[in-house]
Amino acid sequence: MFKNILKRKSSREIAKDRLKILLISDRVNCSPEMMEMIKNDIAQVISKYMKIDTKSMEIQITKTGNKGRGHKNPTLYANIPILDLKND
Amino acid sequence: MSEVIVVTSGKGGVGKTTTSANVGTGLAAMGKKVILIDTDIGLRNLDVVMGLENRIVYNLVDVVEGNCRIKQAIIRDKRYPTLFLLPSAQTRDKSAVNPTQMVRMVSHLKDQFDYIILDCPAGIEQGFQNAIAGADRALVITTPEVSAIRDADRIIGLLEANEIHKIDLIINRIRYDMIKRGDMMSSEDVVEILSLPLLGMVPDDENVVIATNQGEPLVGSNTLAGKAYQNICYRILGREVPFLDLEKGVSFWARVSGIFHKG
Numbered sequence: 001m002f003k004n005i006l007k008r009k010s011s012r013e014i015a016k017d018r019l020k021i022l023l024i025s026d027r028v029n030c031s032p033e034m035m036e037m038i039k040n041d042i043a044q045v046i047s048k049y050m051k052i053d054t055k056s057m058e059i060q061i062t063k064t065g066n067k068g069r070g071h072k073n074p075t076l077y078a079n080i081p082i083l084d085l086k087n088d
Numbered sequence: 089m090s091e092v093i094v095v096t097s098g099k100g101g102v103g104k105t106t107t108s109a110n111v112g113t114g115l116a117a118m119g120k121k122v123i124l125i126d127t128d129i130g131l132r133n134l135d136v137v138m139g140l141e142n143r144i145v146y147n148l149v150d151v152v153e154g155n156c157r158i159k160q161a162i163i164r165d166k167r168y169p170t171l172f173l174l175p176s177a178q179t180r181d182k183s184a185v186n187p188t189q190m191v192r193m194v195s196h197l198k199d200q201f202d203y204i205i206l207d208c209p210a211g212i213e214q215g216f217q218n219a220i221a222g223a224d225r226a227l228v229i230t231t232p233e234v235s236a237i238r239d240a241d242r243i244i245g246l247l248e249a250n251e252i253h254k255i256d257l258i259i260n261r262i263r264y265d266m267i268k269r270g271d272m273m274s275s276e277d278v279v280e281i282l283s284l285p286l287l288g289m290v291p292d293d294e295n296v297v298i299a300t301n302q303g304e305p306l307v308g309s310n311t312l313a314g315k316a317y318q319n320i321c322y323r324i325l326g327r328e329v330p331f332l333d334l335e336k337g338v339s340f341w342a343r344v345s346g347i348f349h350k351g
Contacts, residue, residue, distance in 0.1 A: 010269075010270030010271065011270065011271045011272075012267070012270045012271060012272055012273050012274070012277070013270070015233075015234050015273055016273055016277050016281070018234060019234055019237055019238065019281055020281065022234075022238060023238065023241050023281065026238065026241060026242065027241070027245065
């Protein structure tokens with residue numbers, strides 16, 4: 001399925017998407033491995049209190065605002081789908 | 089008022105030396121007094137691109153080490169009365185010069201020239217540190233490729249960390265036919281990713297290779313790249329010039345095949 005999605009995208013879009021992700025980790029000096037570790041830690045902590053969908057959760061570091069360089073203020077953005085608010 | 093401009097990119101082979109040669113020549117043709125300094129010690133090339141390789145007597149390292157006076161090392165370009173070149177050394181390495189010496193030399197040249205253009209080596213090591221040490225502003229060169237853009241982003245970060253905040257972007261080797269069929273990032277894409285002001289877009293033009301073969305910068309000539317470089321020079325002088333319509337340079341057949349690719 002993933003292959004199909006890639007096929008439909010032009011190589012220009014693929015390049016752009018790859019660069020955006022790459023530069024975010026380059027700029028904050030944070031490797032994809034470390035992002036994965038942060039993600040797992042967050043998942044563990046939240047799981048103590050509620051049931052979450054760890055498979056489809058995603059985290060990324062984004063620049064807030066669009067003031068260009070020098071004014072960037074990186075933000076950690078996490079999208080964590082909750083399956084059940086009560087965790088029994 | 090003189091301005092010290094460093095031409096840099098991070099990645100090698102994206103067109104730093106070609107850009108330095110053409111911007112320097114273009115500004116000189118517009119009546120400005122310009123000196124081009126090749127800071128790529130050990131791998132000098134600006135002299136050949138300019139066609140001045142047979143006139144080198146002394147070089148940058150000789151000046152810094154005091155083997156000659158700076159005037160003895162500077163070559164005057166006979167084609168343009170206000171264009172000069174300070175060549176690099178071929179037999180030494182980057183450690184032959186340090187940033188403090190570069191700052192001293194550049195500030196010494198400031199009162200004699202309108203523009204001092206420093207052609208930076210590839211990489212982020214000492215050669216880069218030497219080249220940017222005395223610079224007021226930077227031209228970052230990139231091509232619409234993932235690797236070049238990534239390196240450009242790193243370079244921009246390093247320039248900012250070194251208190252150079254006037255940074256402009258030049259996108260080189262643009263192929264409009266490829267952009268049209270969705271196989272190359274457009275200049276808008278690159279600007280969006282790097283968030284820098286765009287100073288110029290240079291098409292991938294075979295005339296650049298021909299000009300380099302001949303040792304004759306093509307700025308101002310009746311070629312797409314020549315016009316693009318000319319416009320970059322105008323913009324450096326503060327004039328507002330519209331960007332070239334690169335589609336004009338695409339042949340009829342490339343455009344026809346572009347239509348079929350789209351469908």
